[in-house]
Amino acid sequence: METMEELAKAYDPGQYEADIYKRWEDSGFFAPEAHLPWVDNLSEAERRPFTIMLPLPNANAPLHVGHALGLTIQDILTRYHRMRGRRALWLPGTDHAGFETQVVFEKKLEKEGTSRFKMTREEFYKACWDFVQHNKHLSENGIRRLGASCDWSRNIFSLDPEIVKVVYATFKQMYADGLIYRAGRICNWCPKHQTGLADLETKYEERQEQFYYFKYGPFVIGTSRPETKFGDKYVVMHPDDKRYTRYKHGDKLNLEWINGSITATVIKDEAADMEFGTGVMTITPAHSAVDFEIAERHKLDVEQVIDKRGKMLPMTGEFSGMKILDARVKIVEKLQGKGLVDHIDDKYKHNVQLCYKCGNLIEPQIVPQWYIAMTKQLPDGRPSLRDMAVQALDKKEVEIVTEKFEKTYRHWMENIRDWPISRQIWWGIPLPVWYCQRMQNDECRMKNGVIVDVENTLTVCPHCDSTEIIHDPDTFDTWFSSGQWPYATLMANDAKHGTKDFETYFPTQVMETGWDIIFFWVARMVMMSYYRTSKPPFEKIFLHGLVRDKDRQKMSKSKGNVIDPLGVIDTYGTDALRFALVFSTAAGNDIPLAEDKVKGMKHFANKLWNIARFVLTNLEVSKLQISSSKSIETKTEADKTIILELQQTIEGVTSGLEAFRLHEAAQTIYDFVWHKLADVYLEASKTQLVDEAFADNTKKILLHNLIMSLKLLHPFMPFVTEAIWSEMYGKEKEKLLMIQKWPI
RNA sequence: GGGCCCGUAGCUCAGCUGGUUAGAGCGUUCGCUUGACAUGCGAAAGGUCAGCCGUUCAAGUCGGCUCGGGCCCACCA
Numbered sequence: 001m002e003t004m005e006e007l008a009k010a011y012d013p014g015q016y017e018a019d020i021y022k023r024w025e026d027s028g029f030f031a032p033e034a035h036l037p038w039v040d041n042l043s044e045a046e047r048r049p050f051t052i053m054l055p056l057p058n059a060n061a062p063l064h065v066g067h068a069l070g071l072t073i074q075d076i077l078t079r080y081h082r083m084r085g086r087r088a089l090w091l092p093g094t095d096h097a098g099f100e101t102q103v104v105f106e107k108k109l110e111k112e113g114t115s116r117f118k119m120t121r122e123e124f125y126k127a128c129w130d131f132v133q134h135n136k137h138l139s140e141n142g143i144r145r146l147g148a149s150c151d152w153s154r155n156i157f158s159l160d161p162e163i164v165k166v167v168y169a170t171f172k173q174m175y176a177d178g179l180i181y182r183a184g185r186i187c188n189w190c191p192k193h194q195t196g197l198a199d200l201e202t203k204y205e206e207r208q209e210q211f212y213y214f215k216y217g218p219f220v221i222g223t224s225r226p227e228t229k230f231g232d233k234y235v236v237m238h239p240d241d242k243r244y245t246r247y248k249h250g251d252k253l254n255l256e257w258i259n260g261s262i263t264a265t266v267i268k269d270e271a272a273d274m275e276f277g278t279g280v281m282t283i284t285p286a287h288s289a290v291d292f293e294i295a296e297r298h299k300l301d302v303e304q305v306i307d308k309r310g311k312m313l314p315m316t317g318e319f320s321g322m323k324i325l326d327a328r329v330k331i332v333e334k335l336q337g338k339g340l341v342d343h344i345d346d347k348y349k350h351n352v353q354l355c356y357k358c359g360n361l362i363e364p365q366i367v368p369q370w371y372i373a374m375t376k377q378l379p380d381g382r383p384s385l386r387d388m389a390v391q392a393l394d395k396k397e398v399e400i401v402t403e404k405f406e407k408t409y410r411h412w413m414e415n416i417r418d419w420p421i422s423r424q425i426w427w428g429i430p431l432p433v434w435y436c437q438r439m440q441n442d443e444c445r446m447k448n449g450v451i452v453d454v455e456n457t458l459t460v461c462p463h464c465d466s467t468e469i470i471h472d473p474d475t476f477d478t479w480f481s482s483g484q485w486p487y488a489t490l491m492a493n494d495a496k497h498g499t500k501d502f503e504t505y506f507p508t509q510v511m512e513t514g515w516d517i518i519f520f521w522v523a524r525m526v527m528m529s530y531y532r533t534s535k536p537p538f539e540k541i542f543l544h545g546l547v548r549d550k551d552r553q554k555m556s557k558s559k560g561n562v563i564d565p566l567g568v569i570d571t572y573g574t575d576a577l578r579f580a581l582v583f584s585t586a587a588g589n590d591i592p593l594a595e596d597k598v599k600g601m602k603h604f605a606n607k608l609w610n611i612a613r614f615v616l617t618n619l620e621v622s623k624l625q626i627s628s629s630k631s632i633e634t635k636t637e638a639d640k641t642i643i644l645e646l647q648q649t650i651e652g653v654t655s656g657l658e659a660f661r662l663h664e665a666a667q668t669i670y671d672f673v674w675h676k677l678a679d680v681y682l683e684a685s686k687t688q689l690v691d692e693a694f695a696d697n698t699k700k701i702l703l704h705n706l707i708m709s710l711k712l713l714h715p716f717m718p719f720v721t722e723a724i725w726s727e728m729y730g731k732e733k734e735k736l737l738m739i740q741k742w743p744i
Numbered sequence: 745g746g747g748c749c750c751g752u753a754g755c756u757c758a759g760c761u762g763g764u765u766a767g768a769g770c771g772u773u774c775g776c777u778u779g780a781c782a783u784g785c786g787a788a789a790g791g792u793c794a795g796c797c798g799u800u801c802a803a804g805u806c807g808g809c810u811c812g813g814g815c816c817c818a819c820c821a
Contacts, residue, residue, distance in 0.1 A: 009780080009781070010781080010783065011783090199817095199818090204818090204819075211821090221821085222821060223821060224820095224821075225821085236821090271820095271821090272821080273820065273821075276820065276821065277820095277821065280821095281821045282821085283821080284821095288821075289819095290819090290820075290821070291821080350819090350820070350821090351819065351820080353819090404748060404749065405748090407747075407748060408747080408748065408816065408817085411746080411747055411748080411816085411817070412747095412816090412817070415746090415817070415818070515816095516816095518816095519816095519817090550755090550756075552756085552814095580769095583757095583758095583768090583769080584756075584757050584758060584768070584769070585756095585757070585758080586757090586758070586759090588749095589749090589750090589757085590814095590815095591757090592756055592757080594755090594756070594769095594770080596756095596769080596770050596771090597756080597769065597770075599770090599783080600769060600770070600783090601769090602783065603781090603783040603784085604783090605783090606781065606783045606784095607780095607781065607783075607784085609780090609781080609783095610780040610781035610783090610784085611780070611781080612780085613780045613781080614780035614781080615780085616780095617779095617780075618780095659760075661760075663757095663758070664758080664759090664760085667758070667767095667768065670768085670769095671768080678780085678781085679785085679786095682780075683785090
């Protein structure tokens with residue numbers, strides 16, 4: 001290609017993008033150890049690593065536009081720091097996303113007329129594995145199409161054996177430290193998915209339901225759940241409630257109840273709200289979190305009434321086997337027959353707890369789960385996981401760039417509860433736990449028969465040699481493994497390749513992700529990392545907002561307003577999408593994405609293309625090397641102005657990037673290229689170029705500005721800038737714009 | 745119940761540590777098929793920066809209150 005004259009008048013992204021990405025990837029420069037031609041005279045400090053972990057996308061669905069935003073921001077930062085000479089590592093990976101994936105996959109099975117309960121665990125796992133592998137490739141291709149300059153040689157999957165090994169080691173250590181324990185307390189049970197869930201994995205919805213007042217001996221009790229009342233042999237009231245002073249804690253009363261007469265015991269507990277209902281309640285510890293806590297305080301009997309599938313148990317007599325809602329109606333009828341219904345309130349509004357995935361009612365159940373203690377001091381004297389995570393902010397070892405989220409983070413930490421990490425699902429990392437059934441000696445008994453075996457290949461109990469051992473069927477909460485991502489990935493890669501990545505690239509510099517997973521993921525990474533490595537997982541947390549549609553609506557499949565990023569790329573090009581995403585919204589705010597905005601940015605890419613055409617058609621090819629700004633003179637007002645503005649732009653874009661103010665950086669370079677360089681200087685140059693006194697110098701200034709613009713714009717719009725650069729300097733890999741030096 | 749955020753041009757949003765005539769994109773109006781680009785160029789209209797009070801030489805920017813909108817966490821038998 002001798003000149004730009006042969007090029008089309010318009011930039012056609014589709015014609016260049018795939019080829020350019022391949023050249024980048026083949027060049028090897030995505031890897032941080034690749035040697036950039038110009039970095040030898042940089043100091044070690046200038047060359048220090050810059051590491052970002054890709055927030056591992058779930059391997060169960062294609063990329064959505066939220067991913068596109070995150071990928072864009074991370075790529076901008078990575079490319080910028082690479083051009084600064086730092087060893088930039090952006091490490092890609094994918095999450096098996098246990099529960100999420102299992103739900104998606106089970107839906108698929110349902111459509112195919114089957115279910116996991118008709119398969120063996122092994123069959124299910126294999127089928128899910130294949131499903132995930134397929135999706136994993138789709139998202140990896142999507143990541144490439146977005147231009148992400150991540151190091152694919154380090155690509156990793158959360159179920160890779162090396163990751164699992166790190167996860168197990170953490171579990172073992174936490175168990176030994178007494179931070180992980182197993183407890184048979186009440187948990188959020190989803191009857192559809194047949195698993196316990198963390199509080200974070202449930203949501204609330206306001207419903208108007210009937211609220212029943214029943215005669216319970218001398219009392220009237222209120223309940224919204226008559227079906228749980230079978231086991232209710234305790235009647236609870238506040239110790240200060242004047243209405244009931246004649247009843248003492250521990251009093252026994254005989255009274256008529258659903259299935260005949262029972263003996264009830266009076267319990268005085270401050271959990272009873274004197275303002276609510278009659279101030280008296282009966283409790284069902286097996287099916288209510290609050291009741292369970294009361295029962296624990298007073299060491300009360302706990303009896304299960306409803307099974308895990310939401311059906312009444314035999315202890316309910318004639319109601320046995322009925323579904324909850326059917327039983328509710330029948331029980332009320334029966335109590336009415338016995339004259340025990342005082343009255344019914346039809347307008348009772350309350351919040352019900354739902355599974356965040358399927359929206360079914362959570363039915364609290366007592367199921368043994370494994371927990372991590374959040375507020376327990378470490379045996380080596382270090383503070384609790386929670387306190388370490390808060391101190392990280394106090395000591396500014398970790399900074400949340402978007403300040404408002406620091407408050408959210410702290411507030412959550414203040415109220416944190418122990419984290420249940422076991423799930424009764426099949427798709428995930430199995431717990432490395434066995435239970436000895438015989439318990440022949442003291443060590444066995446002391447440990448309640450629990451054996452932690454990270455090899456997961458146990459056949460006999462190591463303490464008593466019994467062969468009667470069973471493997472815990474549970475798997476880990478996904479966040480237990482992804483919460484270890486920053487160090488687990490580096491450690492796992494070291495194990496795979498014999499490298500020293502953990503030593504070199506940890507702690508990482510930036511964690512860039514959506515604010516919606518600050519508790520699920522970000523907070524946990526901080527805690528786990530301090531625990532395992534005594535270091536923060538990252539220095540900065542950059543939280544982006546939700547991408548919404550042009551009317552600020554949340555995107556959802558049911559609304560039909562989901563924007564497919566790859567579809568947008570097909571129409572407008574990757575650069576246009578990327579620039580539109582970062583252009584006009586500050587960090588942490590939600591981003592409305594209108595098609596017009598993307599279209600406008602496509603126009604901008606084209607503008608740049610045509611600026612290049614103009615500049616290059618006015619230059620001889622041999623002059624392309626005169627990029628040194630030293631030989632430039634400022635002979636006219638226009639010259640002076642553009643050189644000054646260029647300098648201001650370099651400073652503005654650089655400081656914007658350093659301060660994570662990407663939208664300002666983007667606006668600065670946009671404004672310069674379009675409104676300073678093109679609108680003003682190019683127009684002025686048209687007269688200068690025909691005046692011999694100015695012509696040569698004007699060409700130099702034009703070229704210099706073009707080169708600088710391409711560099712400054714490259715992190716934001718990598719494809720069109722690289723396409724122009726290739727036309728100027730050819731396609732050798734050392735000539736890639738991607739690895740040129742950032743202007744200062 | 746606890747906490748957080750927002751209210752700037754018709755629409756969507758920028759405006760960092762308070763400092764000259766408050767900005768961008770899209771839209772609107774008028775004029776331009778000029779050899780880089782009509783995916784373009786030039787020009788124009790359009791804002792009492794929700795309201796009130798305060799701090800200050802100076803406030804969209806800081807503080808208080810009011811009105812309006814959104815979000816998060818917890819959760820009631």
